[in-house]
Amino acid sequence: MNKNNKGSSSSLSETLVSSGLTFEYVLAAFMTSFMLSYVVQLLHFPEFSDLSGYYNAINFPLFFLLAIIFTILLLGLTLVLQKKSVIPRSLITLTTILSVTYAVHANTKDVYFIIGLAVVCLAVVLWCVKDDKLELSKINISHKVCFFTACVLFVFTSVLFSYLTSLRYQNFANATFDFGVFAQMFERMATTGAPLTTVERSVELSHFGVHFSPFFYLLLPLYYIFRSPVYLIWAQAVSVALGVFPVYLICKKLGLSGKVTLAFELIYSFYPCLFNGCFYDFHENKFLTTIILFLFYFILCEKRWLTYAFSLLLLSVKEDAAIYLIVIALFVLLSAKKNENKTFIQKYLDGFVMLSMALVYFVIANKVVSSLGTEGVMMWRLSDYFVNGEESYFSVLKGIIFNVGHLLSQMFTAEKFPFLIWMFLPLMFTPFAQKKISTLILLLPIIPINLMQSWEFQYDVDFQYTYGVAALIIFCALIGVKNLKGSTKRVALLMSLIMCATISTHVISPKITNNLSYEKNYSSVTKDIDKMLREIEKDKSVTASHYVMPHLYFIEEIYTVPDYYKELEQTDYYVVDTRYADGVEEMTEAMGDDYTLVSSSSFVEVYKRNY
Helix, strand or coil: CHHHHHHHHHHHHHHHHHHHHCHHHHHHHHHHHHHHHHHHHHHHHCCCCCCCHHHHCCCHHHHHHHHHHHHHHHHHHHHHHHHCHHHHHHHHHHHHHHHHHHHHCCCCHHHHHHHHHHHHHHHHHHHHHHHHCCCCCHHHCCHHHHHHHHHHHHHHHHHHHHHHHHHHCCCCCCCHHHHHCCCCCHHHHHHHHCCCECCCCCCEHHHHCCCCCCCCHHHHHHHHHCCCCHHHHHHHHHHHCCCCCHHHHHHHCCCCCCCHHHHHHHHHCCCCHHHHHHCCCHHHHHHHHHHHHHHHHCCCCCHHHHHHHHHHHCCCHHHHHHCCCCCCCCHHCCCCCCCCCCCCCHHHHHHHHEEEEEEHHHHHHHHHHHHCCCCCCCCCHHHCCCCCCCCHHHHHHHHHHCCCCHHHHHCCCCCHHHHHHHHHHHCHHHHHCCCCCCHHHHEEEEEHHCCCCHHHHHHHCCCCCHHHHHHHHHHHHHHHHCCCCCHHHHHHHHHHHHHHHHHHHHHHHHHHHHHHHHHHHHHHHHHHHHHCCCCCCCCCCEECCCCCCCHCCCCCEEEECCCCCCCCCCCCEEEECCEEEEEEEHHHHHHCCCCCEEEECCCEEEEEEEE
């Protein structure tokens, strides 16, 4: 009897050892099962910050029963399949799901909470990667699969984010700034050929007097077909989604494996600083990412004329796009060396041409803005660096060069620290993993574009000022990961995937919730409102509440309330949004007794001037 027991015990031990079920694996199975119980509990009661409420909502028998059953299931599968990777793969999957679930249900955007999640996830990833417990080395992915995945991701993200971001407009949640400006501008471009607006500065003015963006004319042909502001929202989402293709091409050109390529396609598609910004209106900046990544690909392929063409395309987006081309040109110059396809002189010439293009264009673009506009370029955003009140780029340079301490004190503040985390943590700081220090020059635009600025939106990932820098960061991450070896590379990529999923859901999920609530609250009435607004003659002058103005984009002379540039004047029509008190009193005073209510629908009232 004892011998049989010993034999059974010995056989069981051998089975456990052969299947990999050592103590650490059993403990990992138990942790994985507890994570599943946590996820289920969060789905049942998501307010984890309510300590007492959360605790009182726990069904303890179910909580522990689920954990026990799943632990037994994991151990059983490992024994039956003789596959020791079952537990670590389940652990990293549940870790990701739990991290994402916590991120979704966090009450506010909290970078420190995300850092905490990252630390926990890193501990799990380090254990899973050690000794290749996930058996990643056995996985082979072809570049054909990667290309197919890129196509799927492009279609999926294009459709998903085009739909979600367009809900704001369809339900009267887009304001004049910064959507109504572009809605009116494109309609005027379609009718007059010129990018004219009346709402941007409360006077008829070319938008190029604010920002020089001839790139917009490339979007105009399709606007003639769709003839709706919604087209602009879809166009920018599709443009951002399109960036997955240059990522695929760059990975292939750099000789990265199919696994790494697939990982970067997913990382790009859910990099939190891209689609997150699409929820805030429409901006030319959001076309920068894809253009810059394609430019890098053509530089790597040594396609000279395509490099020049995309350099010009990049410059056409905005006057400050020259900053990106300057550092890219310097990167080309510093990385110039003899190779089989091109001599040092030829590559050096390319860098010099690109640098010259950037400098010349920057000067021309600034002169155009100054000549067409009423305020010139927006130097006030760099007001912290003006010496003796002198508002010029030269003054800023003096302030920087001769007082580096002041520059550093403005760049590294408590308000700007979260911005750096949002930008680099999703990529696990791999952009800094460079063998050549010269590559880091590509990260320099983050200083003038984001960190130096006093305008708070410049260093907020919810807005449009991250897109050019994001492309540079992603390219540097590709180079950085190429430089990493073995388990370090696997840790970096797995953590990047988990952090992109976690941070994206953390910052985007509240916006999705808000946009869907707009749809729920207003979808039944917005069509009637739009129909009513269409009855206003387009050649009449109109003053409208800022959330209604974008739907009056076809009006040639329209002004908005609140008006930041002049006092309200009487126009042919006043259109009032009764949902908000903001501006209503001001509009009522401006109308006086000279207007009559001629139509109304739900929350919008239309008043016509008495003649």
